[in-house]
Amino acid sequence: MSLDTQSVGRRINELLVLSSVREEAKHGYQIALDVEEETGGAFELQHGTLYPILHRLEKEGLIEGEWTEEGRRRKEYRLTDAGRRRVGEEAGSLSSAFDRLLDILEEVRRVGVRPRPAEG
Amino acid sequence: MSLDTQSVGRRINELLVLSSVREEAKHGYQIALDVEEETGGAFELQHGTLYPILHRLEKEGLIEGEWTEEGRRRKEYRLTDAGRRRVGEEAGSLSSAFDRLLDILEEVRRVGVRPRPAEG
């Protein structure tokens, strides 16, 4: 039930990628642009990070890539059924973890920034 | 403005520690127990992770540790003024990033788990 903080960054990135190709097939470069836009710049996928992730997810069978035969050299990725299941599971477990975290962050922001917390 | 996913785990852990000693001084073991409880088990601090973090934060001047002279061998940590400032800043920047992320997660959970998304 606990969210391993060693892997939390990886899980966020992978979910952002999977989520991004959930509705339509996309190539990597487009995924990076969309993720940055969709998160309001809060999360970015550097391309040295993105492409290894795509290869990893494809090897795991969560996405399927296909090279386009026409125009620019692109590899279009679509979500597999396994990927769709994974997105649902991950969205659930990450949601509950980050909900808890945001509760704490909001508590901190509401009461915890005063120079000295009512000492004496 | 963007949240480096390489450091997101570290930043979460550090904020959980800083936040935990925000109201009262605590020793490491207690911090680990409290964090696990406060997050409903969503986040855990392994002690091989916790103690290096405490040493790091102390070296950065964000917390101050003091060995107890009586009873069990404990090191009590309290938040410094610099630590208090840091908590406020971090709570702000992590909040906005995770708010964005939760929006996406909720969107995924609401519409995105159907086996095939209205094809044809």
Next chain:
DNA sequence: GCCGATATATAGATTATCGACATATAGACC
């Protein structure tokens, strides 16, 4: 022709976590 944007890919350095190992005391139970 040149340059920036598009597009993918890999390699090396960095860095923090994790699990294992180590040490020591307090208190409970027999």
Next chain:
DNA sequence: GGTCTATATGTCGATAATCTATATATCGGC
């Protein structure tokens, strides 16, 4: 007295994923 578990702190080696930089190639505008 002896044993066991919980408390309490600490370090070390292996692991793993990101990041920055480098590489290659095409397209369109000027």
